[in-house]
Amino acid sequence: xxxxxxxxxxxxxxxxxxxxxxxxxxxxxxxxxxxxxxxxxxxxxxxxxxxxxxxxxxxxxxxxxxxxxxxxxxxxxxxxxxxxxxxxxxxxxxxxxxxxxxxxxxxxxxxxxxxxxxxxxxxxxxxxxxxxxxxxxxxxxxxxxxxxxxxxxxxxxxxxxxxxxxxxxxxxxxxxxxx
Amino acid sequence: xxxxxxxxxxxxxxxxxxxxxxxxxxxxxxxxxxxxxxxxxxxxxxxxxxxxxxxxxxxxxxxxxxxxxxxxxxxxxxxxxxxxxxxxxxxxxxxxxxxxxxxxxxxxxxxxxxxxxxxxxxxxxxxxxxxxxxxxxxxxxxxxxxxxxxxxxxx
Numbered sequence: 217x218x219x220x221x222x223x224x225x226x227x228x229x230x231x232x233x234x235x236x237x238x239x240x241x242x243x244x245x246x247x248x249x250x251x252x253x254x255x256x257x258x259x260x261x262x263x264x265x266x267x268x269x270x271x272x273x274x275x276x277x278x279x280x281x282x283x284x285x286x287x288x289x290x291x292x293x294x295x296x297x298x299x300x301x302x303x304x305x306x307x308x309x310x311x312x313x314x315x316x317x318x319x320x321x322x323x324x325x326x327x328x329x330x331x332x333x334x335x336x337x338x339x340x341x342x343x344x345x346x347x348x349x350x351x352x353x354x355x356x357x358x359x360x361x362x363x364x365x366x367x368x369x370x371x372x373x374x375x376x377x378x379x380x381x382x383x384x385x386x387x388x389x390x391x392x393x394x395x
Numbered sequence: 396x397x398x399x400x401x402x403x404x405x406x407x408x409x410x411x412x413x414x415x416x417x418x419x420x421x422x423x424x425x426x427x428x429x430x431x432x433x434x435x436x437x438x439x440x441x442x443x444x445x446x447x448x449x450x451x452x453x454x455x456x457x458x459x460x461x462x463x464x465x466x467x468x469x470x471x472x473x474x475x476x477x478x479x480x481x482x483x484x485x486x487x488x489x490x491x492x493x494x495x496x497x498x499x500x501x502x503x504x505x506x507x508x509x510x511x512x513x514x515x516x517x518x519x520x521x522x523x524x525x526x527x528x529x530x531x532x533x534x535x536x537x538x539x540x541x542x543x544x545x546x547x548x549x550x
Binding site: 252253254260319345346349350351352353354355 | 455458485
């Protein structure tokens with residue numbers, strides 16, 4: 217009897233594997249999206265210039281605040297698609313959005329925000345891309361949630377969607393702002 | 396004509412061997428540049444995930460190559476330069492995973508599986524031998540005679 221059960225082992229292994237693949241394939245999880253190496257670690261220090269030599273964005277200025285940092289660029293097409301959502305978040309949900317223009321010419325970034333609307337409470341220019349590398353950015357758009365202590369709590373790769381905002385971003389912001 | 400085709404083919408082959416490292420990125424010090432090349436061949440480009448940053452033409456790979464060279468110029472050891480990038484992008488960028496508790500399953504998995512399979516085969520063989528299933532019965536004299544005859548005919 218035990219021997220006969222042994223013959224079923226390959227079939228059982230197959231079912232387990234097939235089940236694993238089925239879950240992985242249908243969960244909608246993109247395996248190329250990786251968790252940030254900096255989750256729950258202090259956000260990297262940065263001090264970025266703003267438009268027209270005005271004050272830009274720095275980590276020290278965000279100290280003590282919950283902040284959503286959005287890396288964008290005027291040359292980035294998916295950034296345009298998430299822009300209306302960012303506007304809605306800023307106006308209706310009062311999300312503390314801050315923008316970092318990644319490898320963008322100041323005049324182009326300015327024009328981009330003039331045309332599509334500026335959802336940010338502050339914008340910094342990262343023309344060299346160094347700040348983005350320190351954050352572990354793969355490419356724009358990318359969004360980071362930072363808590364009052366300046367730790368990175370959440371990272372979202374790619375254009376934000378209404379669903380992701382509702383399910384993942386807003387609850388986290390509420391929780392951090394409440395604490 | 397065929398010689399031309401051959402030359403074209405050789406050039407094509409050379410093209411595929413070319414790396415994405417641009418002349419402007421290279422360091423003047425050949426020893427330092429060699430170290431940078433060796434390291435960048437072990438780091439994964441995060442955008443095009445099965446390419447090294449040495450091969451990749453992606454923007455971020457270019458940035459990381461430049462950053463790596465800056466770190467080496469600043470006096471980092473190879474390990475320090477690698478750690479600098481891993482701290483930002485995670486262990487995933489290492490094409491050769493590190494040997495540490497989190498990766499023990501990865502490193503030990505295949506040999507352990509192999510050992511288990513070998514053990515299973517050994518146990519099975521021993522059990523079979525003990526049970527005396529030593530294959531077909533030996534030939535009796537009549538059969539042996541027939542076999543000899545058949546072989547002789549053949550020769």
